[in-house]
Amino acid sequence: MTSGDGTAIAFNELGTGPAVVIVGGAFSLAADGDALASALADVGFRAITMDRRGRGTSGDKRGSQPEDEADDLAAVIEAVGGDAIVLGHSSGAVLALFAASRGVPIRALFLSEPPFRFGVEEPAADLPQRLQQLVDEGRSAEAVVTFQLEAVGLPRQMVDSIRQSEQFASLVPLAQSTVYDAELTARVSTPTAAMLSVHPPVTILRGAQTFPVLVAAADRLAAELPDSRLVIVPESVMHRLDPGATARVVRDRV
Incomplete structure (x- = not known):
């Protein structure tokens, strides 16, 4: 499909049922979500994996901004029926919450270990x-x-x-x-007011054993995001999302 600025965004589908769009983190391709997609299909969902812009078989456009990536997600959701659950991992979780704050039609949000810094030990601004x-x-x-x-x-x-x-x-x-x-992640290292007032129900996921900065981020986001739910997934270890356990959380929460 084609995003708002004309960039081609590639995606794959697996299974039948309510659509779940998987948004990967840094260095992730659509194929990296295959195991999660299979687990979601096994519990009754239509799983969609996507290559974010500049990755895999998707296109790119110099000067792309976070808003463009939010538009990419909106276009994928439109292509698969106009309404979807979104499951983002790492920076993909940040993108998912940012997209929801811009009105992208998302039925429910699952945010797996989003790397919000909340102003603590931020990378250099440049x-x-x-x-x-x-x-x-x-x-x-x-x-x-x-x-x-x-x-x-x-x-x-x-x-x-x-x-x-x-x-x-x-x-x-x-x-x-x-x-x-x-x-x-620099633009919204601390979630904006709009991000903290999104309408879709939000489930925040993290492993029991993961990097301290991610524990702090997930726990603080859960505290600041009204009506959100923090779910600890013991099977997800050191920022590696466990497909089967995560799929079961999605099944039980929607």
């Missing part, structure tokens, strides 16, 4: 611009590393290990998307 410069200079690998170190906050030793792994080659083509994730 990070999106520096990432874009690295990409423009053809230094995509360095952009990926910079994002992992400064936006995600991974230790240098872990980042060096990732860079030496076979996985790293698959991350480099996604360097442009790090600009979009950095811009999104």
Whole structure:
């Protein structure tokens, strides 16, 4: 389908029943949501995985902003019937809540470990611009590393290990998307008033064992978002969403 600014956005569908659109986080492709999509289909949903702009088989447009990604999600929802449950993980959860605040038609929101900082230990304000410069200079690998170190906050030793792994080659083509994730999470690192007054029912998910910054973010968001529900998913460990357990939460909450 085509988003509001003409960017092509690719998505896949699996199963039958109410639509659930899965919005992945940093470096995630539609295919990374396949296991979750299968688990959702098994419990009676039509699961939709999407390539966010600048990833996989979706298109891109220089200068894209968070509003454009919200429009992408709105266009996917329109394409699958005009009304959907949305399940976002990591920065995808931030995007989902931002989109809902802009009036995107969402029946229910499931936000898995959104990395809100609430003003604590924020990345440098110029990070999106520096990432874009690295990409423009053809230094995509360095952009990926910079994002992992400064936006995600991974230790240098872990980042060096990732860079030496076979996985790293698959991350480099996604360097442009790090600009979009950095811009999104900087813009709404603290949720806006509109984001804290969305109309769809909100379920916030986190693992019992995950990064402290994500525990703090989920717990504070649950405290500040009226009528939201925090659900601890023990099977989800260290920011890795467990497909089966998560699908059961969605089934039980809608």
